[in-house]
Amino acid sequence: MCEPECPNNAISLGEEIYEIDPNLCTECKGHYDTPTCQSVCPIHNCIIVDPNNIETEEELLEKFVIIQGLA
Ligand code: SF4
Known part of the structure:
Protein backbone atom coordinates (compact mmCIF):
# COMPACT_ATOMS: atom_id res chain seq x y z
CA MET A 1 0.00 0.00 0.00
CA ASN A 8 8.96 11.26 -3.47
CA ASN A 9 8.89 7.90 -5.25
CA ALA A 10 11.32 6.70 -2.59
CA ILE A 11 9.79 3.25 -2.17
CA SER A 12 10.49 0.34 -4.50
CA LEU A 13 10.31 -3.41 -4.38
CA GLY A 14 13.66 -4.90 -3.41
CA GLU A 15 14.69 -8.54 -3.62
CA GLU A 16 12.58 -9.57 -0.64
CA ILE A 17 10.81 -6.54 0.76
CA TYR A 18 9.90 -3.03 -0.21
CA GLU A 19 12.82 -0.67 0.33
CA ILE A 20 13.13 3.07 0.95
CA ASP A 21 15.83 5.10 -0.82
CA PRO A 22 17.30 7.36 1.89
CA ASN A 23 18.37 9.83 -0.79
CA LEU A 24 14.73 10.41 -1.74
CA CYS A 25 12.88 9.98 1.56
CA THR A 26 12.19 13.26 3.37
CA GLU A 27 10.06 11.54 6.02
CA CYS A 28 7.32 13.34 4.06
CA LYS A 29 8.57 16.77 5.20
CA GLY A 30 7.34 19.37 2.73
CA HIS A 31 4.37 17.23 1.75
CA TYR A 32 2.61 15.99 4.86
CA ASP A 33 2.74 16.38 8.64
CA THR A 34 3.45 12.69 9.19
CA PRO A 35 5.12 9.94 7.12
CA THR A 36 2.46 8.76 4.68
CA CYS A 37 3.90 5.28 4.28
CA GLN A 38 3.53 4.70 8.02
CA SER A 39 -0.03 6.05 7.94
CA VAL A 40 -1.19 3.71 5.18
CA CYS A 41 0.71 0.61 6.30
CA PRO A 42 -1.66 -1.97 7.78
CA ILE A 43 1.14 -3.52 9.84
CA HIS A 44 1.91 -1.64 13.07
CA ASN A 45 5.55 -0.52 13.41
CA CYS A 46 6.53 -2.12 10.10
CA ILE A 47 8.19 1.04 8.77
CA ILE A 48 10.70 2.40 11.26
CA VAL A 49 13.33 5.13 11.23
CA ASP A 50 16.70 3.88 9.99
CA PRO A 51 19.22 4.46 12.80
CA ASN A 52 21.94 4.78 10.15
CA ASN A 53 20.12 7.65 8.45
CA ILE A 54 19.06 10.03 11.22
CA GLU A 55 18.43 13.50 9.76
CA THR A 56 17.30 16.80 11.25
CA GLU A 57 14.11 18.50 10.10
CA GLU A 58 16.27 21.15 8.42
CA GLU A 59 18.21 18.50 6.49
CA LEU A 60 14.99 16.80 5.44
CA LEU A 61 13.49 20.08 4.23
CA GLU A 62 16.69 20.87 2.31
CA LYS A 63 16.39 17.49 0.61
CA PHE A 64 12.73 18.21 -0.18
CA VAL A 65 13.72 21.47 -1.92
CA ILE A 66 16.45 19.73 -3.93
CA ILE A 67 14.14 16.91 -4.97
CA GLN A 68 11.49 19.40 -6.06
CA GLY A 69 14.07 21.11 -8.25
CA LEU A 70 13.69 24.37 -6.38
CA ALA A 71 17.29 24.63 -5.15
S1 SF4 B 1 8.27 8.79 4.87
FE1 SF4 B 1 7.23 9.75 3.10
S2 SF4 B 1 8.93 10.23 1.70
FE2 SF4 B 1 9.71 8.70 3.13
S3 SF4 B 1 9.35 6.72 2.14
FE3 SF4 B 1 7.59 7.13 3.49
S4 SF4 B 1 6.06 8.08 2.13
FE4 SF4 B 1 8.06 8.23 1.08
Missing part, protein backbone atom coordinates in the same frame (compact mmCIF):
# COMPACT_ATOMS: atom_id res chain seq x y z
CA CYS A 2 2.87 2.37 0.71
CA GLU A 3 4.69 2.40 -2.63
CA PRO A 4 2.14 4.40 -4.67
CA GLU A 5 1.49 6.78 -1.77
CA CYS A 6 5.07 8.05 -1.41
CA PRO A 7 5.24 11.64 -2.72
Whole structure:
Protein backbone atom coordinates (compact mmCIF):
# COMPACT_ATOMS: atom_id res chain seq x y z
CA MET A 1 0.00 0.00 0.00
CA CYS A 2 2.87 2.37 0.71
CA GLU A 3 4.69 2.40 -2.63
CA PRO A 4 2.14 4.40 -4.67
CA GLU A 5 1.49 6.78 -1.77
CA CYS A 6 5.07 8.05 -1.41
CA PRO A 7 5.24 11.64 -2.72
CA ASN A 8 8.96 11.26 -3.47
CA ASN A 9 8.89 7.90 -5.25
CA ALA A 10 11.32 6.70 -2.59
CA ILE A 11 9.79 3.25 -2.17
CA SER A 12 10.49 0.34 -4.50
CA LEU A 13 10.31 -3.41 -4.38
CA GLY A 14 13.66 -4.90 -3.41
CA GLU A 15 14.69 -8.54 -3.62
CA GLU A 16 12.58 -9.57 -0.64
CA ILE A 17 10.81 -6.54 0.76
CA TYR A 18 9.90 -3.03 -0.21
CA GLU A 19 12.82 -0.67 0.33
CA ILE A 20 13.13 3.07 0.95
CA ASP A 21 15.83 5.10 -0.82
CA PRO A 22 17.30 7.36 1.89
CA ASN A 23 18.37 9.83 -0.79
CA LEU A 24 14.73 10.41 -1.74
CA CYS A 25 12.88 9.98 1.56
CA THR A 26 12.19 13.26 3.37
CA GLU A 27 10.06 11.54 6.02
CA CYS A 28 7.32 13.34 4.06
CA LYS A 29 8.57 16.77 5.20
CA GLY A 30 7.34 19.37 2.73
CA HIS A 31 4.37 17.23 1.75
CA TYR A 32 2.61 15.99 4.86
CA ASP A 33 2.74 16.38 8.64
CA THR A 34 3.45 12.69 9.19
CA PRO A 35 5.12 9.94 7.12
CA THR A 36 2.46 8.76 4.68
CA CYS A 37 3.90 5.28 4.28
CA GLN A 38 3.53 4.70 8.02
CA SER A 39 -0.03 6.05 7.94
CA VAL A 40 -1.19 3.71 5.18
CA CYS A 41 0.71 0.61 6.30
CA PRO A 42 -1.66 -1.97 7.78
CA ILE A 43 1.14 -3.52 9.84
CA HIS A 44 1.91 -1.64 13.07
CA ASN A 45 5.55 -0.52 13.41
CA CYS A 46 6.53 -2.12 10.10
CA ILE A 47 8.19 1.04 8.77
CA ILE A 48 10.70 2.40 11.26
CA VAL A 49 13.33 5.13 11.23
CA ASP A 50 16.70 3.88 9.99
CA PRO A 51 19.22 4.46 12.80
CA ASN A 52 21.94 4.78 10.15
CA ASN A 53 20.12 7.65 8.45
CA ILE A 54 19.06 10.03 11.22
CA GLU A 55 18.43 13.50 9.76
CA THR A 56 17.30 16.80 11.25
CA GLU A 57 14.11 18.50 10.10
CA GLU A 58 16.27 21.15 8.42
CA GLU A 59 18.21 18.50 6.49
CA LEU A 60 14.99 16.80 5.44
CA LEU A 61 13.49 20.08 4.23
CA GLU A 62 16.69 20.87 2.31
CA LYS A 63 16.39 17.49 0.61
CA PHE A 64 12.73 18.21 -0.18
CA VAL A 65 13.72 21.47 -1.92
CA ILE A 66 16.45 19.73 -3.93
CA ILE A 67 14.14 16.91 -4.97
CA GLN A 68 11.49 19.40 -6.06
CA GLY A 69 14.07 21.11 -8.25
CA LEU A 70 13.69 24.37 -6.38
CA ALA A 71 17.29 24.63 -5.15
S1 SF4 B 1 8.27 8.79 4.87
FE1 SF4 B 1 7.23 9.75 3.10
S2 SF4 B 1 8.93 10.23 1.70
FE2 SF4 B 1 9.71 8.70 3.13
S3 SF4 B 1 9.35 6.72 2.14
FE3 SF4 B 1 7.59 7.13 3.49
S4 SF4 B 1 6.06 8.08 2.13
FE4 SF4 B 1 8.06 8.23 1.08
